[in-house]
Amino acid sequence: MSRIRTPVPPFAAFEPGLSKFEKLATQDPRIRAMVSATVSGRLDEACALLNAMLELSGTSVQVRRVPEGWALTTTDAVESAAECVSSLAHLIATDGWRRIKVCEKPSCTQIFIDRTNGSIRLYCDSHRRSADRQGTLREP
Numbered sequence: 752m753s754r755i756r757t758p759v760p761p762f763a764a765f766e767p768g769l770s771k772f773e774k775l776a777t778q779d780p781r782i783r784a785m786v787s788a789t790v791s792g793r794l795d796e797a798c799a800l801l802n803a804m805l806e807l808s809g810t811s812v813q814v815r816r817v818p819e820g821w822a823l824t825t826t827d828a829v830e831s832a833a834e835c836v837s838s839l840a841h842l843i844a845t846d847g848w849r850r851i852k853v854c855e856k857p858s859c860t861q862i863f864i865d866r867t868n869g870s871i872r873l874y875c876d877s878h879r880r881s882a883d884r885q886g887t888l889r890e891p
């Protein structure tokens with residue numbers, strides 16, 4: 752019985768990240784869940800968990816399944832989740848929470864940042880425009 756030889760990864764090139772991963776894996780439940788999925792053979796689930804952690808970390812790198820195995824891709828999203836929450840944190844530290852709003856049209860759940868001088872905006876972009884056309888601010 753012969754073993755199939757696969758190339759050995761350049762482990763040194765992945766340090767110190769891999770060593771940190773081994774330390775974190777015992778503490779971080781997300782990494783534990785990913786490893787659990789991995790060793791159970793649920794690789795697409797493991798990949799989804801890894802990609803979620805990558806997105807939260809603010810990196811644009813993702814892993815995806817390809818016919819030859821796995822490949823790195825870069826997301827084309829300009830703003831990562833980390834950039835979004837970082838910008839939000841700066842806004843809150845500058846002006847508090849009052850500008851984070853949900854459209855007041857009853858059928859709408861759109862979230863928006865109120866950028867008006869007096870923080871008086873009530874509606875999302877699409878419903879604010881219809882309110883302007885009808886000449887009323889309260890009834891879009």
Ligand SMILES: [Zn+2]
Nearest residue numbers: 854859875878
């Ligand atoms: Zn709306």
